[in-house]
Amino acid sequence: MASHHLKVPKTIKLFIGGEFPRTESGRSFPVVRHGTDAHFAHLCRASRKDFRNAVAAAKAALASWERRTAYNRAQILYRMAEMCEGKRDEFAEVLCYTQGLSNDAAQKAVDAAIDAFVYYAGYADKYQQVIGNLNPVSGPHLCFTAAEPVGVVAALFDENSTLDEITAGLSAIICSGNTVVALLPGVTGTLLAPLAEVFATSDLPKGVVNLLTGDVSELAPQFGSHMEVQAVSVQTKNEALLAELKIAGAENLKRVAPPMQTNLGLNNILQFVEYKTVWHPVGY
Amino acid sequence: MLVKRAKAALNIETPTPSARPVTLSFEYAPSLESADIVKLKPRYGLYIDGKMVEPSSGRYFPTVNPATEAVLTEIAEATEKDVDRAVQAARKAYEKVWSKLSGRERGRYLFRIARIIQERAREFAVLETLDNGKPIRESRDIDIPLVAAHFFYHAGWADKLQDAFPGREISSLGVVGQVIPWNFPLLMAAWKIAPALACGNTVVLKPAETTPLTALLLTEVFEEAGLPPGVVNIVTGAGATGAALVSHPDVDKVAFTGSTEVGKEILEATAKTNKKLTLELGGKSAHIVFEDAALDQAVEGVVNGIYFNQGHVCCAGSRLLLEESIAETFIEKLKKRIDKIRVGNPLDKNTDIGAINSKREFEKIQRLVALGKEEGGEFYEPAGTVLPAKGYFHKPCFFANVSSSFTLSRIEIFGPVLTISTFRTPQEAIMKANDTSYGLAAGIWSEKGSKIQKVASALKAGVIWANTYNKFDPSAPFGGYFESGFGREGGRHGLLPYLEEK
């Protein structure tokens, strides 16, 4: 007797402050299986208010996250790699259904996503040693320069962003102590559920990573204009949008970072740090 | 009405506070960590090419629990032939496997090792305490967490070496021979193995003959992590085994931590070769307390500086230099503080000082204390401290009014023995601190930042701690000046000795 199990599909919601709310606007948009008209899921179309809530959550998480030891942040990023490994098949399934990847290609994409977590886990307690230094100033002063996180970062991904671009982009931002609000637009929004579950189960403090789904055109102006946001990571190759964000962000001198050249690289971290130079006298 | 009823309700005889004894003698009952977690085999072989093998000599020697003097198990004695086998295995693993892996893959193994050590942390801590005699509180809260942190930190470097040294073409060296001491057995193994593997080398490690057990347990972790055979080999034995390893012609680099005496022998033994060498040797580190220091915290720092790990610390703050104006107060506070130090069973969670690691070291400390008394230092040890009848236990103690010309000011005691002298000016403090052939570490206590910086820049030592002491971190380079050795371990600088520039 063949048992007939009617699958329970997962509702994909937003990820804000460690919780999984629906958009306050009640709006959604459908996503279909790649190359077909078959329904896959309804994703939340996040509103400007959802974005503001996410920024508030990111701001609230900042003080505790940036004060963590670098070693602790490294351990948590590595834990994300572990959790991601455990959700490998779920990620692969989403990629197959929604982006039309073969199973092999999907598994490779997950490998690369895990590599990104591990890579930045390794960098959390090292980027300071590579970029910070003692400055040989003339005179009886000890002078050194150290990097610090900029604060709340908004990350704008592309409808074609790959899973590893997303994990690399987010890891690079949080590894130095920033917190982030990210928009996974269009079909990439289907990755929100497993990704958010990775972040929610990795001992990451609530609010360090916040994920939204929805439209770039609707939310991008908010990314640029919100004064609590100190930097924007633009992972969509759209020169006009980049310029628009720079103009919108001019009011609070937002740092606007263009798309990453490669997924794994020190520069992706350095886009989102400030340098602090400390002078101290040397004398009895 | 309410009051009346309540009065009636209270009218039951109960003891009043005054009927009880006034004070309490607060003796902490023994709180023993169970040793059941450790499963010892009757004897241990050598770990060569991923397998436990018998020593070619067939000879084994005992390893002893210094807290009870009982034999724990038997350890294989590696001969020159065994060392050669281990080096060959390391060479083969280097050429066939390890040097062909990407940094990312090497890092992946090291991350796994770090995680498994975290998972088996308590087992390692108890075994370390059994074999070494150090208090479980220290092996549990300091040694083992630092071991895991070292593997974790270096795992992250494996694929970032080019970022560490931009613009330079770097590569691994080959086979590394490493000889480590008994004071932090597993931690020293981690300090050696983690950077070597991260940089792409393979390893033959010789643990100290009195404390080989945690390094041997570490081989199980390598197995569990799937580390390819031969990448790390462990040969046990005494001085002869170590000598065979460092002078083996196919060893490209030697890393040694131990006494200055043996360090000099190794330097001579490798002089006619191209072997790279790092030596982390002894010390006689000065601990300077100025009158503007936070005195209560400085007392803690001094106690931690000299009595941590029974004083078996190469960077121990063994020479205390006190500004004259506060010397009397400070010594009074120090006496009160060391009266409270608990010496005893290392497995008791409330023990602060455990057992001296071996009879030989124990007798050496006793000899030097007797000599100090002869030389005329003012000796103090807590009168109330009762030592266990069996095992090698030594009270924390100090000699005040010591001159720089006393033997005790000049030689490394490697035990819970502090010498105290005074100074009047910062210049004098610096002169006295630098008046030694060593140069490993120093401590400075003052609440004035600029003074700390000026004194720190004048001290000739590899590590300077200000308003703290005996802090270790995988990201912080460690090593000495002068007869304390050369080369650094930890941090970005600690990678260099395991790399060569093309």
Next chain:
Amino acid sequence: MRSITVRGPEGRLLPILVPPVDEVGAQERADFFTKRSIKKESKLQALYLAIRMCDLTTLEGADTPGKVLQLCAKAKSPVPPGLFAAFAEKKKLEPIPSVAAVCVYPSMVKVAADVLRGTGIHIASVATAFPSGQAPLSTKLDDTRFAVEQGADEIDMVINRGAFLSGRYQEVFDEIRAVKEACGPAHLKVILETGELGSLDKIRLAAEIAMEAGADFIKTSTGKIQPAATLPVTLVMLQSIADFYRRTGKKIGMKPAGGIRTAKQAIQYLCMVNETLGPEWLTPDLFRFGASALLNDLLKQIFKEATGRYYYEKAFSLD
């Protein structure tokens, strides 16, 4: 070393030395006491002692005679002796002692005094415009005298933090002296309200001023401000007491208050006292806990030690 000078009795200049405190070192040392492992008979002994050190407290705007009477009943017999006797005999337990004191507002002192007279339990009262301390000195002194007249034999005063933080140390000193005088025979506990002082250096300074001005006890907090008592703050105050004792031979008491809710925490404090001041301070005459929730957890742990069974809230009365 920092020092301030205040004018003492008969206008004499009184220098007060204030050694610096290193926060990181103090925190490390305080953390050490969380690693002590107190078991078996030592634990039982500590739990009994902690009960005898409790200042059972109610300081609410909603306090009524009824509430205070219930608190007094609990203070005298934390568990009903009649119900406890058989259990104690079977488990070879000593009787559960009374607490050290009840601590109430001045208006409630008489209620407590009437029922506690002759029990040996002290009656402590907060005074001096508790908790803010923002009232004229005359009001504070009246407050104090009233509480003593009503039967309080211990006064818990708050220092004038406004004056302290703006550097008017003489004012703080004079106020404590005046209150001490108003106390007459009653013991004076001086609350520094450490959560408002900003640094351990300032806490050390406030402790020195309080002791020089005549405090019998120094106390961390009102319980109305966060953070209240913490281990590092208490450590620094204990070290001030040690130095004062070395200098003057006078033993000052210590009372951490607020935030100590569990037996485990209480034992950490006792270890800290034991290893900082010595066992001679392990007496209710020199060490108190300002707490209310702590008492039931101490009882719970005593029952657990006796039976091996973990107890639930319902086992003990909630007053």
